[in-house]
Amino acid sequence: MIQDIAPKKFYNQYAAKKTSANSRILSFSDGKILYRETAGEMDFLTFEQVEAHFMLENEKSELPVYTYLFSIDEEDFFLMDLQDQIFEDFTYHRMFETRRLHPKEYVLAAATGWHLYVWYRDNQFCGRCAQKLVHDEHLRMMKCPSCGNMVFPKIAPAVIVGVTNGDKILMTKYAGREYKKYALIAGFTEIGETAEQTVEREVMEEVGLHVKNIRYYKSQPWGYDSDLLLGYFCELAEEHEIELDETELSLAEWVDYKDVPDDPEGLSLTREMMLTFREKKKREHGELS
Numbered sequence: 277m278i279q280d281i282a283p284k285k286f287y288n289q290y291a292a293k294k295t296s297a298n299s300r301i302l303s304f305s306d307g308k309i310l311y312r313e314t315a316g317e318m319d320f321l322t323f324e325q326v327e328a329h330f331m332l333e334n335e336k337s338e339l340p341v342y343t344y345l346f347s348i349d350e351e352d353f354f355l356m357d358l359q360d361q362i363f364e365d366f367t368y369h370r371m372f373e374t375r376r377l378h379p380k381e382y383v384l385a386a387a388t389g390w391h392l393y394v395w396y397r398d399n400q401f402c403g404r405c406a407q408k409l410v411h412d413e414h415l416r417m418m419k420c421p422s423c424g425n426m427v428f429p430k431i432a433p434a435v436i437v438g439v440t441n442g443d444k445i446l447m448t449k450y451a452g453r454e455y456k457k458y459a460l461i462a463g464f465t466e467i468g469e470t471a472e473q474t475v476e477r478e479v480m481e482e483v484g485l486h487v488k489n490i491r492y493y494k495s496q497p498w499g500y501d502s503d504l505l506l507g508y509f510c511e512l513a514e515e516h517e518i519e520l521d522e523t524e525l526s527l528a529e530w531v532d533y534k535d536v537p538d539d540p541e542g543l544s545l546t547r548e549m550m551l552t553f554r555e556k557k558k559r560e561h562g563e564l565s
């Protein structure tokens with residue numbers, strides 16, 4: 277999945293770090309991210325390249341403000357607004373396009389950087405007293421110097437649900453979204469409910485089915501949508517015709533384990549759950565040694 281970058285390690289603790297020449301710079305604009313692509317490999321600007329650009333092109337201008345985001349091994353990543361600047365070979369690409377690129381640690385950096393960028397962008401003023409927020413020196417937190425309000429990054433819990441019925445799994449396709457491949461039932465946890473209750477509610481709302489034997493599988497950060505995804509498997513409780521919520525889904529159908537497609541991206545919890553079901557059924561049927 278997107279977070280599986282071993283042997284490299286992701287460090288997300290905030291620190292008031294300064295840039296170095298080799299620090300990587302993430303810049304976002306209108307749902308897009310700045311990078312250079314070469315044969316499927318994604319590369320980000322270094323601080324050295326940004327600094328040289330401003331010295332050459334903007335002798336009287338100061339460098340944009342930067343914010344430390346996270347580190348991957350010894351490589352530090354910073355957020356900087358460069359959307360008015362032009363860098364040779366570097367262009368803005370839709371965030372969705374990063375899913376097909378390598379290395380995986382840069383895909384994780386792009387998604388997590390986007391998650392933090394959206395939070396910083398949307399939390400510049402205090403929601404309690406409307407004063408300008410400032411960054412805490414020690415924590416990943418925006419704070420109000422007037423009333424003391426503290427604002428931490430938004431993380432939205434959501435469930436991914438693998439509904440099974442014997443040798444089949446319920447697979448769906450979203451309505452009106454950029455992602456057109458197979459998915460699973462999914463939805464956000466509402467106030468006052470457990471994740472397991474979310475599973476039951478979302479399955480009923482989206483396909484009109486009752487489920488049983490709800491089992492937790494695995495979790496995943498998904499910075500593209502500021503989510504923490506919680507994966508669950510469950511079983512169909514009683515035979516019933518699918519009642520499709522067409523505002524959420526364009527398709528929902530039972531797919532035999534033999535027909536579950538491969539996953540060339542290797543990024544999402546959804547696709548891993550599909551493959552986990554397929555391989556489990558293959559073992560049960562003696563198709564794997």
